[in-house]
Amino acid sequence: MTSQEEIEYLKSGLDWTSGNEKIDKFIQKRRLNTDLYNDVVFEWIPYNQFNEIKEIGNNCSITVYSAIWRNGPLCNNKYTRDSNKEVALKCLHNMQNPVDILINEATKYSTTNAKLLVLYGISQNPDTNDYILVFSNENFGKDCIICDEIYTDIQYKWCKPCNFISWKSGDDKIDSLIQLKINERSDTRFEWIPFxxxxxxxxxxxxxxxxxxxxxxxxxxxxxxxxxxxxxxxxxxxxxxxxxxxxxxxxxxxxxxxxxxxxxxxxxxxxxxxxxxxxxxxxxxYLWCKPCTNIFTKWTVENEKIDDLIQEMKLRTNSCFNIVFEWIPYNQLH
Ligand SMILES: [Zn+2]
Ligand SMILES: [Zn+2]
Structure with missing residues (x-):
């Protein structure tokens, strides 16, 4: 392509609108500065292009999702697309000046294919009006998706400055605790601490x-x-x-x-x-723990006579003010 053809080509993709003049101008400018041999072509991506959207982490101002981009980014030949591409959506919410923050964020990232985290374009969730940065998801590993610095704990994808963790333990109770406490949008800090x-x-x-x-x-x-x-x-x-x-x-x-x-x-x-x-x-x-007492009294012993005695004694102990008579497994005694 000659440079004139390149400019024509890059202009050709500008038949959409984000609905915001500032964003449209930003995308146009970024697009026209594309190095066609090394960069991905920056674009506005309609939200309905994303399938299988799954939350992978959040902090107070950003939520990150993984998703499948149906059409996908333009391939190196700039005519065909790499369809059903896995991407990471970085969704900005509760922003005072969302457009300025979006442009500021987008400026930080490269569209150069060789970079680990490639910014493909921007989008917007029509339900929440939150703006979204769309990244490649391939090398989504060592660097924090929010600040682009290396994770404090790479294994658990935990970034201390961002108070962000992108990790599922596999235990539903622990996962909901992480969602509730670590990713919680509040001032009381509860964090993941690498062992x-x-x-x-x-x-x-x-x-x-x-x-x-x-x-x-x-x-x-x-x-x-x-x-x-x-x-x-x-x-x-x-x-x-x-x-x-x-x-x-x-x-x-x-x-x-x-x-x-x-x-x-x-x-x-x-x-x-x-x-x-x-x-x-x-x-x-009385050093009395109700939940634990309930558990211990469920234990039974093999000898029925002892069992009967325990049952009888238990009937007599109907409040915590009595000593709860119970079978104590030997391994509980030190
Ligand atoms: Zn971070
Ligand atoms: Zn207890």
């Missing part, structure tokens, strides 16, 4: 569902290792303003999920907090 950020980990104690460790992170912390994600969730959802939870982690062998709490917790473990599940005792004075 290797904990130092000098030493064991404090152990109960049925939780093991307690002291460790050094940015400051001294208590770590609660849970082998049961529901118990971990109970701890997170417990209303306890006296002990801050900093975040969630997972140890290297991936057996346990871990909560990092204020260091003061370990001093109160077994005194104010149940040794077995880690939540506050129902009756601190």
């Amino acid at each position: 290797n950020q904990f130092n000098k980990i030493r064991k404090i104690g152990k109960g049925m569902f939780v093991s307690i460790y002291a460790a050094i992170w940015e400051y001294e912390v208590t770590l609660l290792y849970y082998n049961d994600s529901q118990k971990l969730l109970d701890k997170v959802e417990e209303f306890d303003s006296s002990c801050k939870i900093y975040g969630l982690s997972q140890n290297s062998d991936k057996k346990d999920y871990i909560l990092a709490l204020q260091k003061e917790y370990c001093m109160e473990y077994g005194k104010k907090y149940c040794k077995n599940c880690g939540i506050k005792f129902t009756q601190i004075r």
